[in-house]
Structure formats: C-alpha cells, structure tokens
Amino acid sequence: MSLFTSQAATELPGPDWLKERRVLAVKSFLEVGMPTPEAEEWRYSPIADFSLDSWQPALTKPAATATETATSTATAATSEFLSEVVPDMVGLAVCLNGWLVYSWLSQEAEAAGVRFGLAQELPPMETNGDMFRLLTEAFAPEPLELVVPAGQVLDGVFVVAHDFTGSNTATFPWLTVNLGENSEAKVLDFTGLDIAGQEAPALVSDQQANPAPASASAVISTSTSDPDPVFTAPLVNLSVGKAARLKYLNFQNLPQQAWQIASQVAEVESQATLVSSTVALGGSYARQRTDTRLIGRGATGNIATLSFADNTQTIDFRTFHSHIAQDTSSQLLFKGAIDDEARSIYTGLIRVGAQARGTNAFQTNRNLKLSADAWAESVPNLEIENNDVVCSHASTVGPVEEEQMFYLESRGVPPDVAERLIVDGFFDEVLRKLSVPEAVPLARLALHEKLPYEFED
Amino acid sequence: MTHLIVEDLWAEASGTEVLRGVTLEVKGGQVHAVMGPNGSGKSTLAHVLMGRPNYEVTRGSITLDGQNLAGMSTYERAQAGLFLGMQAPIEIPGVKLTDMLAASYQATGRDTEALMSDLLTEAELVELDASLLKRDVNGDLSGGEKKRSEAVQLAVLQPRVAVLDEVDSGLDVDALRSISKRIERATQEQVPARQSNGAQTPADGLAVLAITHYSRLFAELKPDIVSVLVMGRIVTSGGLELAHQIEANGFEQWDTPDEVGVGIRLGG
Numbered sequence: 258m259s260l261f262t263s264q265a266a267t268e269l270p271g272p273d274w275l276k277e278r279r280v281l282a283v284k285s286f287l288e289v290g291m292p293t294p295e296a297e298e299w300r301y302s303p304i305a306d307f308s309l310d311s312w313q314p315a316l317t318k319p320a321a322t323a324t325e326t327a328t329s330t331a332t333a334a335t336s337e338f339l340s341e342v343v344p345d346m347v348g349l350a351v352c353l354n355g356w357l358v359y360s361w362l363s364q365e366a367e368a369a370g371v372r373f374g375l376a377q378e379l380p381p382m383e384t385n386g387d388m389f390r391l392l393t394e395a396f397a398p399e400p401l402e403l404v405v406p407a408g409q410v411l412d413g414v415f416v417v418a419h420d421f422t423g424s425n426t427a428t429f430p431w432l433t434v435n436l437g438e439n440s441e442a443k444v445l446d447f448t449g450l451d452i453a454g455q456e457a458p459a460l461v462s463d464q465q466a467n468p469a470p471a472s473a474s475a476v477i478s479t480s481t482s483d484p485d486p487v488f489t490a491p492l493v494n495l496s497v498g499k500a501a502r503l504k505y506l507n508f509q510n511l512p513q514q515a516w517q518i519a520s521q522v523a524e525v526e527s528q529a530t531l532v533s534s535t536v537a538l539g540g541s542y543a544r545q546r547t548d549t550r551l552i553g554r555g556a557t558g559n560i561a562t563l564s565f566a567d568n569t570q571t572i573d574f575r576t577f578h579s580h581i582a583q584d585t586s587s588q589l590l591f592k593g594a595i596d597d598e599a600r601s602i603y604t605g606l607i608r609v610g611a612q613a614r615g616t617n618a619f620q621t622n623r624n625l626k627l628s629a630d631a632w633a634e635s636v637p638n639l640e641i642e643n644n645d646v647v648c649s650h651a652s653t654v655g656p657v658e659e660e661q662m663f664y665l666e667s668r669g670v671p672p673d674v675a676e677r678l679i680v681d682g683f684f685d686e687v688l689r690k691l692s693v694p695e696a697v698p699l700a701r702l703a704l705h706e707k708l709p710y711e712f713e714d
Numbered sequence: 715m716t717h718l719i720v721e722d723l724w725a726e727a728s729g730t731e732v733l734r735g736v737t738l739e740v741k742g743g744q745v746h747a748v749m750g751p752n753g754s755g756k757s758t759l760a761h762v763l764m765g766r767p768n769y770e771v772t773r774g775s776i777t778l779d780g781q782n783l784a785g786m787s788t789y790e791r792a793q794a795g796l797f798l799g800m801q802a803p804i805e806i807p808g809v810k811l812t813d814m815l816a817a818s819y820q821a822t823g824r825d826t827e828a829l830m831s832d833l834l835t836e837a838e839l840v841e842l843d844a845s846l847l848k849r850d851v852n853g854d855l856s857g858g859e860k861k862r863s864e865a866v867q868l869a870v871l872q873p874r875v876a877v878l879d880e881v882d883s884g885l886d887v888d889a890l891r892s893i894s895k896r897i898e899r900a901t902q903e904q905v906p907a908r909q910s911n912g913a914q915t916p917a918d919g920l921a922v923l924a925i926t927h928y929s930r931l932f933a934e935l936k937p938d939i940v941s942v943l944v945m946g947r948i949v950t951s952g953g954l955e956l957a958h959q960i961e962a963n964g965f966e967q968w969d970t971p972d973e974v975g976v977g978i979r980l981g982g
Contacts, residue, residue: 659767661806664851667764668871669792669818678817682808682850 260313261286261427266395268316275379275400282382282395289388298386298575301602301634303542307516312427312488314396315354319422343445343695347413348373350401353420355428357399369409376402376433380494380522385548385577389518393492397431403444407437407498414443414695418450421487421515430491436501436529443504445693448491448519449511449539486541488516495523495531499553502530506693510703511539513568519545527553527582532692536700537564537572537593538707544573551578551585551613561690562591563700565707566599566631573602578618580609580646586617592687593624594680595631596707604636607648614645624654625683627676677708716742716779716795716874716918723774725762732758734946735774740875742918743901745935748925749957750943751965756925757801759943760879763923764798765791778875793822795874797867799881803860806851811863814851815870829870836869837862840892857884865893872905875921882931894934897922929957944968 266279291309292299347366350373351359362373379400384390403415419430434444489511497503511517517540525531537543549558558578566572578587587607595601603622624633637650657679665675684704688697718740725733732755740746750756762769763776765788776783783791806814812833816826837844842862852860861881868876876897882890900920924931932954941951942960949968950956 660804661809663764663766663788664800664804664806665809665814665817666788667792667798667800668814668867669789669821670814671789671821672787674817674821675789678809678813679806682806685808 259310261309261392261396265314265316269396269398271399278379278382279395282391285384286388286391286395289384289391292386292388296386298546298604300604301600302544302573303571307542309427312425314427314429315356315398315423318356318398319353319358342699343414343416345413345695346416347371347411348403348415349418350374350416351418351420352399352401352430353422354426355398355419355430357401363413365413366411366415369411370406371409371411372402372404373415374401376400376431378402379431379433380496383522383548385522385546387520387546389490390492390520390522393429393431393490393520395429396427397429397492400431400433402433402435403442404435405437405440405442405501408439409437410441411443414445414693416445416447418447419489419491420450421489421511422485423487424485425488426485427488427490430489431493432491433494433496434503434505435496436498436503438499439501440498441502443693444506445696446493446505446507448489448507448509448517449515450508486514486516487512489519491517491519493519493521495521495533497523497525497529497531497556499526500528501526504532504692506534506536506691506696507545508696508699509535509537509539509543509545511543513539513541513570515540515543517543517545519543521545521547521549523547523549523558525549525551525553525556525558525585528555529553530557530559532559532561534560534690534692534696535562535564535574536691536696536703537562537566537574538703540570540572542571542573544575546575546577548577549579549587550581551587552581554582554584556582556585557587558585559588559690559692560590561687561692562593563684563687563691564591564593564601565596565704566593566601567596567707569598571600571602574604576603576605578605578607578620580607580613580616580618583613584615585613587619589618589620590687590690591622592684593622593633594627594683594707595624595633596627598628598630598632600631601633603634603652604638605650606638606640607650609639609641609643609646609648611642614643616643616646616648618646618648620650622652623683624652625680626654626656627680677705680704680708715916716921718796718875718921718923719775719777720763721775721777723759723762723776724772725758725774726770726772727758728768731772732946733762736943736946736948738923738941738948738951740921740923740939742874742921744938745898745901745922745924746939746941747932747937747957748923748941748943748948749927749929749960749965750925752927754943754965755946756927756943757879758946760798760801760877760925763791763877764788764796789821792818792871792873797871797873797876799861799864799868799876799878801880801883803852803864805853805855807853809851811847811849811851811867815867818871832870833866836866836896839869840865840896841888842866858886858889861885861893862889865896869896869900873920874905874918875923876900877923877925879925880927881924882926882928890931891934894931898935929961932957942968 263283347363633654635652723736904917906917940956
C-alpha cells in the first residue's frame, strides 16, 4: 500500500498555498501513474525495478537528537568550508531529508537583498512527462529558494548541502534559484554530502596545482557506514533573468545503495548565461533529467558534466535543450567513466525551434570504458526546424587506448598509475569547464577514491 | 657493463610472422644501427624489444646483463633500463609530460625534486622551447618538437639501452643534429645503473640501438656497428662502410627470400 497519499501530503507543514499545491500534485501523480521503460525517456533504465511502495516519505523533521548532531556538525562543516573548500562562501543551507536544519547568509548577500531559505513562492510545475516532479511538488517538506535581486553581483558561492538518514526513506528536496535582470551568482548544490563528517581513508594528494584540503576527504567521502537505502527525487528550478549570469553545480555523492531521480528545469532569458554542471558519483541508480529552455534572444545555456560509475552503479543523464529564441547558443559536454559492471546512459536532444535562427549548438558525450563488463549507451539527437543554424553532435564509447598505455609504460610508469593518469587526463577537459571551480579539487579527490592509488614516497 | 643480447628472436604481429630469428647485441657506449627496407620488421623489432602487447614472441631471448626481459611487461623493461624512442610519438590528452615523468621517477624511487630543473637543462640542449614542457604529452607539438621531447625524456630518464625507432623521420637538419649530439653524449656519460630491483650495476654509457631506413642519421650519430635487417633477419653486419654501400645501392642485393642467411652473431 503506497504511503504517498493526499492524506500524507497534508501532514507536511507550510503556508496554505503550498498545502493546496501538494494536494493537487498528489492527485495529478495518481492520475498519471508511474513511468515504464517503454517510454522513450525511460528507455535503458531500471525503472521497472522501482516500487514506490517500498519507500516512505519523510513526513516529519528528523528527530531532535539527529538534528542537533547534524546542526552542530553542519556548523563545523560551515567553518571548514569557509576557510578551505569554499573560502568565498556567501550563504549556506544544510538540509536533512529535505528539511532545513541550518542556514546562514553573509552580510554582503543580506545587504544585496538576497533571499535564501524557505521558499516564499514557487514556479509553476512543468512535468515534461517526468512524474517524479509531481511527487516532489507533493512531498517536498521545505522547498528552498535563492532569489538575487536585479543588478546584484555576488562573487561568492551559495552552498546547499543535502544529507539523508533513516531506513527506506524517500526524500524530496526542491530548490528554486531566481536571478533578477543583470545579476550574477554561483551555486554549489551537494546531494549526499556526508555532513556527519565520517572518517575517510587517508589520501595522498597528487601534484595537481589545486589540491583539496585534508578536511574535505572527511566530508566528501561516500558514506558506506550507513547502508540504509534512501530514495531521493531532487528538483531544481533555475530561472536566469535578462543579461544575468548563473553558474550552478550539483555535486552528487550519494551512497552506492541510494536511488536518485533528479530533475533540473531551467529558463534563460535574453543575453543571459547559464552554465550548469553535474558531478555524478554515487547511487545505485542515479538519474538526472535536465530541461533547458533558451527563451530570450542571445541566451546561452552550457552544460559540463562529469560522471564515474563503478561496481554495479547505473548513472543516467537525459538532457532536453530547447533553442526557442534566435541567436541562442549552447555547448553540452558530458564525460563519463564506467568501471566494473557499471552502466551509463546518455540521451540528449537539442531542439531548435522555427524562430531560433542563428542558433549555435554543440553536444558531446564521451564515455571511457575501464572494464570489459561495463556498458554505455549514448544517444545524441538533433531536431532542427530552422535552416540558419550551426549544430553538431559527437558521441564515443571506448576503452583506454592501448597505445596511450604503452607509451606511459614505456616510460616506466606502472599500469595502475598509467591508467589513473589517462583517466585524469580524460576528465581534465570537463574539470576545466565545470561551472563552479571550487568543486574541482573535490571532484578530483572523489575520482581518486574511485581509482585508488597512492604514490610511493 | 651494459650488455643487451638478442638471440634468435622470432615474433608475430597479428598472427603474421615478422621477426624470423634476429640475433644482435649492443654494449654500453656503443651505437648499433639496424638498417632495413620498408616491411623488413624494423618497427616490429623495436616494439617487441619494449614488450608491446599484440606482438607475440614465439622463440628466442632478450637479455640485459643476464636479466631475461622477454617475460617482463613493458613498464618492467623500462624500469630495468630500456627506453623506446617512438617513430611517431602519440598525444595523450590531459596527461602532462611532467606528471608522466614524475610518476616514472616515483615508480623507481627517484626523487622528483630535481625533475623540473633537469628538464629545463635538457630542453635547452636539444633546443626545445621550455614552455612546451608544461604541455600534455606531445600535445600540439610539431613532428620535430615531438622528437626533441623524446630526446629530453631519454636524457632525464637515464636508461641503459635506448631503442630509437626512426629517430630521424620527419626531422629537419638542425633538429637531427641537436638530438643526435645529445644521444652521442649520452653514450659517453657514465651513468650509474638505476634499477627497480635494487641490483647494483657498474656505471656505463648509454647503449643505442638505432633503427633506421636511411643513413642520414649517421652524419651526427656515428654507429660502431651497422646491421642489415631484411625479411625479419639480420643478413649482414659491418661498419659504417656498410651504410655507405646501402646509400649507393639500396637494399636490393638482399631482397630475395631465398638468399636470406642465418642471423650473424657479432663478436666483440
């Protein structure tokens, strides 16, 4: 018997308008029902294995003790981040099971009139056929918002950190980012940040110019001591006003037992720029669907995404990029490594509308197969309704090149080190393009945990 | 003393027999040139010596100071003191030359502290622009720059035996001169052996096995021995005069399978 009922949704707190939306959302969800792998956007996915009945929504704020622990460690994490990983943090929101347990805003951001915390308004829901968005609309306990007023340029980073706890808990984080005309902001959104700060295996940082601080390994280490499976369906709405610049990065480092069905919906107005990135590392099945609409003339919407799946993980990207206005441009770069028996799915559709003359659109998906049993499906597509456009797409799936291994080994580099150098090299291009550079050392650290190797002293 | 001995080496590439009983040797301080026409097995010989996968040794032995290399993987051969200068060095995207060499140093227990200054010194000797050292391995380098980079790598890695596969191809006269001079010098430098297994070997100059089609290399890098490889076998050996003879008459005189003799084991 499903616990995702209207009755359950009404138990969540919030203003009346939010409660009304929840009830309607449950109704819509029940009408439409669960997706099946027959639907094109769920093809290749293990969605048939998913049963909502085995999960329960997080209807109450996690118990006081857990919250206190989370809050105090979050505070500790705050100072760590402030001083080391994100020295220029301007705001922090920490959530446990989708409930806000800690928030902080810098004086600079406050003076700029920034709103960062519980949402006072939410955009209309556009499911685009993704029913899990309705589930999030119904069961997000405390939707968050970041609103930057027109003309305000924030140089620092807004950090959102989600952790999850409990057994068979389903969680529904919802973040809305709204940039006013000609404003600028950076957002670093962690999914599965281990804010309990567990002990991580000691790592010897390599010779990269920008190593992660030692404290990061404790925070960034994928949680293995908490085997309770969680399910999360995070929803992110990004709205970039005229001539505004938003850099958004989702750092997904869930435990390998977790299921994630994530959505990102973005709209970019004229002369505005959105650079969106995902670093996808965790999850048993971790899916992210992005729908980006370039609605104003001269809008830019770029994506740079990195993923590494190992063991029996499946990492799944579905991207829908719509060029609606003229002179819009997009550059999509998805690079992923797959090891062991892991699976990777990429399907990307670039639509160029009849009005979108002068479109520039480039879509690239490259997959590095590190094991013969790993599997990748890559399906880039173009749908063009206007002749005056420049579009291209490329996709590759292949192993580490034998001649590259041979070259490195002929210089005396042992095979495991050679492979790590080549994998690092493969990711170098996308690391340099990540929207929030503060995440790069963390991404490198997490990649090295996936390919463990320590240099001899 | 460095002493590489190849004895009755037979090898297949993709199921085709390419080497058919190669026997040769080279000692520290010597330059042994192996000349041969296209398709004679020159490149196969270079790759088989370095242990490239997909080349199968079916018979024979490769020993370096009594250590059998034939059963070793490529990196172990490199750590034992073998170096391969590639004919067409490939680009490795995202992998910095300095990171590759640092990994090599660390794998053999060498201190990486001096790596950068060593690289700068060597780059100057072969006239490689120092800014190119910071790039990816062979990243956006011209043909000549790639070969200069190979020479820089050879110089800092300090192998005991360098197998040079068509080092002269794609090089202008100036590049050929500076690279050859550097290699020539390495044959005279007494470098203590560096071995991953900790074994002690007396200092010796570099042993060079220069595999080439043309004799233009020998204007700067004087060979002590010239051997001719035809149809997967060494058909004759001699001194520099043999190279001049080939320059004048080509390889035709050995170009019929029936006349292929047995490998000639060189004395000395």
